[in-house]
Amino acid sequence: MQITDSYPPVSSPRDSRPRRMRLAAALTLCAVGLLAAVWFVAARPIRRPAPRVVPYSALLSGLTAGTVDSIAIVPGEQVLGWTSQGAIRVLYTSSEVEPLVARAEAAGAAIAFRRSPRGILGYANVAIGLIILAALVVVLRRHLGGGNGSPGTELGDEVDSSTTFANVAGNDGAVSELREVVSFLSAPERFQRVGARTPKGVMMYGPPGTGKTLMARAVAGEAGVPFWSISGSEVTGFIVGLGVMRIKSLFKKARKRGGVIFIDEIDALGGRRGRNQSHNEDDRTLNQLLVELDGFSPSDGVVVIAATNRPEDLDPALLRPGRFDRSVAVGLPTAPEREAILRLHAKQRRVPLGGTVDLERLARLMPQTSGAELANLLNEAAIVAAREDASLVNWTHIESARDRLLLGKERRGFQASDREWRIVAMHEAGHAVLGVLCCPDDGLHKVTIQPRGQAMGVAFFSPDGDQHLHSRRYLEGQILKGLGGRAAEEVLFGSDAITSGARSDLQHVTRIAKEMVYHLGMGETSGLMVLDTQNGSASAETHALMDREVRSIIERLYARAVDVVRAHRAAVEALGNALLERETLDGAEALGLLTANGLPEAGTA
Numbered sequence: 103m104q105i106t107d108s109y110p111p112v113s114s115p116r117d118s119r120p121r122r123m124r125l126a127a128a129l130t131l132c133a134v135g136l137l138a139a140v141w142f143v144a145a146r147p148i149r150r151p152a153p154r155v156v157p158y159s160a161l162l163s164g165l166t167a168g169t170v171d172s173i174a175i176v177p178g179e180q181v182l183g184w185t186s187q188g189a190i191r192v193l194y195t196s197s198e199v200e201p202l203v204a205r206a207e208a209a210g211a212a213i214a215f216r217r218s219p220r221g222i223l224g225y226a227n228v229a230i231g232l233i234i235l236a237a238l239v240v241v242l243r244r245h246l247g248g249g250n251g252s253p254g255t256e257l258g259d260e261v262d263s264s265t266t267f268a269n270v271a272g273n274d275g276a277v278s279e280l281r282e283v284v285s286f287l288s289a290p291e292r293f294q295r296v297g298a299r300t301p302k303g304v305m306m307y308g309p310p311g312t313g314k315t316l317m318a319r320a321v322a323g324e325a326g327v328p329f330w331s332i333s334g335s336e337v338t339g340f341i342v343g344l345g346v347m348r349i350k351s352l353f354k355k356a357r358k359r360g361g362v363i364f365i366d367e368i369d370a371l372g373g374r375r376g377r378n379q380s381h382n383e384d385d386r387t388l389n390q391l392l393v394e395l396d397g398f399s400p401s402d403g404v405v406v407i408a409a410t411n412r413p414e415d416l417d418p419a420l421l422r423p424g425r426f427d428r429s430v431a432v433g434l435p436t437a438p439e440r441e442a443i444l445r446l447h448a449k450q451r452r453v454p455l456g457g458t459v460d461l462e463r464l465a466r467l468m469p470q471t472s473g474a475e476l477a478n479l480l481n482e483a484a485i486v487a488a489r490e491d492a493s494l495v496n497w498t499h500i501e502s503a504r505d506r507l508l509l510g511k512e513r514r515g516f517q518a519s520d521r522e523w524r525i526v527a528m529h530e531a532g533h534a535v536l537g538v539l540c541c542p543d544d545g546l547h548k549v550t551i552q553p554r555g556q557a558m559g560v561a562f563f564s565p566d567g568d569q570h571l572h573s574r575r576y577l578e579g580q581i582l583k584g585l586g587g588r589a590a591e592e593v594l595f596g597s598d599a600i601t602s603g604a605r606s607d608l609q610h611v612t613r614i615a616k617e618m619v620y621h622l623g624m625g626e627t628s629g630l631m632v633l634d635t636q637n638g639s640a641s642a643e644t645h646a647l648m649d650r651e652v653r654s655i656i657e658r659l660y661a662r663a664v665d666v667v668r669a670h671r672a673a674v675e676a677l678g679n680a681l682l683e684r685e686t687l688d689g690a691e692a693l694g695l696l697t698a699n700g701l702p703e704a705g706t707a
C-alpha cells in the first residue's frame with residue numbers, strides 16, 4: 103500500500119458480458135416503448151369520440167327516423183353513425199354492405215367507407231416487428247463474428263508470425279513452459295516417434311494484463327501456425343444454441359488448418375456446471391467445449407490455451423488429464439521484470455527517453471502493476487510530452503502520467519476555504535509523519551495537497567522492494583499510517599472538528615485489520631482460528647468475536663497514532679504549513695523538513 107487517500111476504484115474493462123446484456127435489455131426496452139407509443143397514438147382516434155355501442159336495429163331505425171345523418175362503414179367490422187346526440191357504433195361483421203348502403207341512401211344520410219383503424223396498428227406492428235428482428239440480427243451477427251468484426255470476435259485466419267517471445271519481457275517460467283508447446287506444434291513427429299502423448303491444453307492463471315494473450319499469440323507466432331481466439335464472455339448468455347455453435351465452428355476451422363486456439367476468460371463459460379438454474383445455456387456450451395477437447399488428438403496440430411484470473415471458479419472437469427493438463431501461473435511482474443517490460447516497450451514503440459528518466463527507479467515506484475499498466479504508463483507519458491510539444495519524454499512527463507494513472511486527473515480550479523486547506527494539509531502531514539515512523543520500508547515519495555480525482559491531497563509512499571510476506575509489525579504500520587490523517591485532525595483541531603476526509607483511510611485500515619483477524623490468525627483472542635470462506639460460514643458468535651477484535655485493533659492503534667502526532671506536533675505543523683505554501687513537496691524535501699523539526703529517523707515509533 104502506497105497511497106493513503108481515496109482514489110476512484112478502477113473498474114475492470116473486461117466485463118463485456120454485463121455490457122452486452124445491458125445492450126440487449128436496452129434494445130428490447132426501446133422496442134417495447136416504441137410499440138406502446140405507436141399503439142397509443144394509433145388507438146387514440148378510435149377512443150376519442152367514444153361512440154355509444156347500439157344494436158343494429160337501433161341504427162336502422164335511426165336512419166329511418168332521420169336522426170342519424172351520416173354513417174361510416176368499416177367493411178367486415180363495424181359501422182359508425184353520427185347523430186345530434188353524438189356518435190354511435192354497431193358491430194357489422196358481414197362484408198355484405200349493399201343492404202345497409204341502400205337503407206342509408208334512402209334515408210338521405212351521408213355515406214363514407216373507412217379502412218379498418220386496426221389496419222394502421224397492424225402495419226405499425228409489422229414495422230416494429232421488423233425493426234426488432236433487424237436489431238436481433240445485428241446482435242447475433244456480432245456474437246457470431248460474421249459481421250463488422252467488433253473487437254475480439256474476429257477469428258484469426260491469418261498466420262501472424264509478427265508476435266514472438268521477443269515481445270515478452272519477464273514471465274520466464276511461463277515462457278519456457280510455452281516454448282515446449284511450440285515444439286509440439288512445430289515438430290509433432292518427434293514426439294509421436296517415441297510414443298509421447300503431447301498435451302492438448304494449457305491453462306494460464308494470472309491477473310489481467312500480465313501478458314497471457316500476448317504469450318498465447320507468441321506461441322502461434324513462433325510455431326508459424328494460425329491463432330484462433332475467442333473470449334468466454336462471447337459464448338455465454340441467453341441466446342439458445344449460440345455458444346455451442348460458436349465453439350463448434352471454432353474447433354472445426356482450427357482442426358482443418360491447425361494452430362493455437364486461445365480461450366480468454368474461460369471462467370465465464372467454464373464455471374462450475376449446475377451451480378445456477380439460469381445458467382443452463384452456459385452449461386451446454388461448456389459441455390460442448392469438453393466434447394471438442396476430447397474429440398481431437400494432438401496430431402491434429404492444435405493446441406488449446408486458455409486464460410483465467412479466477413482459477414478457483416473453474417469446473418474441475420476442465421482440468422482432467424487429456425484436457426487442460428498443463429497449467430502455467432503468470433504473476434504480476436517483480437521490480438526487475440517491470441523494468442524489463444518498460445525497456446521493451448520504450449524500444450518497441452520508439453519512445454525517445456530523456457536523460458532524466460531512470461527506468462529502474464520507475465519500476466520500483468510501480469509495485470503491483472501489470473505489464474499492460476506499465477505499457478499504458480509509458481504511452482500516457484508520451485502523450486503528456488507531446489502535449490507540451492517536447493521532443494523527449496522526461497521524468498516530469500512520467501511523473502505526471504503516473505500521478506494521473508494512480509490518482510486520477512488533476513482538478514484545476516478546485517475551490518475550498520482556507521480552513522479546509524489547513525485541515526487537508528495537516529491531515530496529509532499526519533499520514534507522512536506516521537508513515538515515516540511506522541513504515542520504515544516505505545520511502546516517502548511525495549506529499550501534496552493538489553486535488554486529484556476524488557482526493558484533496560495525498561501522501562505518497564513507495565516501498566523499496568516487493569513485499570511478499572507481511573509481518574504483524576508491517577500490517578500495524580500500514581494501519582498507523584492510514585490513521586495518521588485523522589489523528590492529526592483530532593490533535594490539531596480538536597475531536598469536534600474531525601472531518602469526512604478520512605473516509606477512505608478508515609475503509610482501508612478496516613480492511614487490513616479484518617484481514618489480520620479473519621484470515622491471518624493475528625487476532626488477540628481468536629488467535630489462530632481463521633474464517634474459512636470457502637466452506638460454509640462461521641457462527642454468529644464467531645463473527646461477533648472477530649468483529650470485536652477488528653475494532654480493538656483499530657482503536658488501540660488509533661490511540662497510538664494520536665500519541666505519535668502529539669509527540670511530534672511540531673514536525674506535523676511544519677510540514678502542513680510548507681504544504682499550504684508550496685502545495686507539493688517531494689519525499690526528500692519533506693523528510694528534511696520533518697527531521698529538522700525533531701522527527702527521528704525511521705522505525706522508532
Ligand code: ADP
Nearest residue numbers: 269270271310311312313314315316473474477
Ligand atoms: P492478459 O491476457 O494477461 O490480460 P495481455 O496479454 O492482453 O494480458 O496484455 C496486454 C498488453 O500488456 C500486451 O499487449 C503488452 O503490450 C503488455 N504486456 C503485458 N505483459 C507483458 C510482458 N510480460 N511483456 C511485454 N508486454 C506485456
Ligand code: ZN
Nearest residue numbers: 106107587607
Ligand atoms: Zn487520509
